[in-house]
Amino acid sequence: MTFIKTTEQQSQYEHLETMSVSTLLFNINKEDKTVPLAVERALPAIEKLVHVIVSKMKLGGRLFYIGAGTSGRLGILDASECPPTFGVPSDLVIGIIAGGDSAIRKAVENAEDDSTQAWLDLEKYAINKNDVVIGIAASGTTPYVIGGLEKCNENNITTGSIACNESSPLSMVAQFPIEIVVGAEFLTASSRMKAGTAQKLVLNMITTATMIQLGKVKGNKMVDMQLSNSKLVDRAVKMIMDEIPLNYQQASELLEKKGSVRRVIDFYNK
Incomplete structure (x- = not known):
């Protein structure tokens, strides 16, 4: 199948600068409504990955997210919310962003283009075969993420991915790929919008379903949450x-x- 970057395609909306605020908001919301349906189509792939994560964590493994830019920040956000929500150690789910922690707030130029750095970043955590690494990249082409998963595969570490283009290079590398094809963005190529929303939904699903399977929820209650305020x-x-x-x-x-x-x-x- 030919790889087409739908995340880079032209918006279906023209002359955004001439739209009223109400029209802008209506159209953005109209596009956003399509995201949960795109996620729904990927539920079987998400389920496969969750089963693997649960089995690895029962063996003492951890979950890593690697990404650049918005994708990296979303991984860090999801990872950082697991300890207070589920009372798990801060090193059970770990988010890593290209360019290091300073890239959480400010873009680090060219960090995502380094195909060798992600593995070096993962090695700092003594990554091993009980761990799972999920590469997050809306485009599915980010060298930092692809290179990281390739090295994980070479070292018998389970890999998953979340991309927003069909048949992306990232999906070809990951053992358990997830593709949420949301189509062109309202603002052309601004993948922090629908693509970012899709990634956030999937990350929520992965960690919440995993923690429930691991017994961190009773009924529908966060019974292990940290009492921090x-x-x-x-x-x-x-x-x-x-x-x-x-x-x-x-x-x-x-x-x-x-x-x-x-x-x-x-x-x-x-």
Whole structure:
């Protein structure tokens, strides 16, 4: 199949600068509505990757994201939200961006063009065959990401990918490729828009489904979440009240004593 960068195709909308704000917003939203449908078409591929991640994590493995620009930032965002949401160690899901941490806020010129650096970045974490590495690139052509997955394959490390073009070079390299083909962007080639939204949805799915499979959720509650501020403590107290016939004060005191929603529920149900 011929590789066509649909993420680079011309927008279906012309003369954006002449549109009113209401028209701009309406049309952006119209395009955004197509993203969940594109994700839905990729659910079988996402499921395969989640099963692999779960099996590897049960062996002590970790999940790595590698990406450049928007894709790299989205990986870091998803990774950084796993410890507070699921109470897992900060080194269970790790996001790596081309150009290093300074690239999270400011673009690092040409960092994405280095096909050897991703492997060097991964080696800093003593990456091994129990780990899974997912390369994220809307275009599916980023050398940093492709080069990283190629080295992972050479070293018997499981690889996945998230791209927004069909039959991309990245998908050809990954063992478990995911393609979310969202088509041309409202603003031509601005892949931070639909493509970025698609990537964010898939990342949410991957880590949430994985953590549920690993037992980090009870019912529909984040019972292992970190109690790092008053809002989360209040949420935790109300979770306990939903599960156990206690008033707010009782639940709050028990939470303070036990330190997590899970430990309170387990203690009460002994």
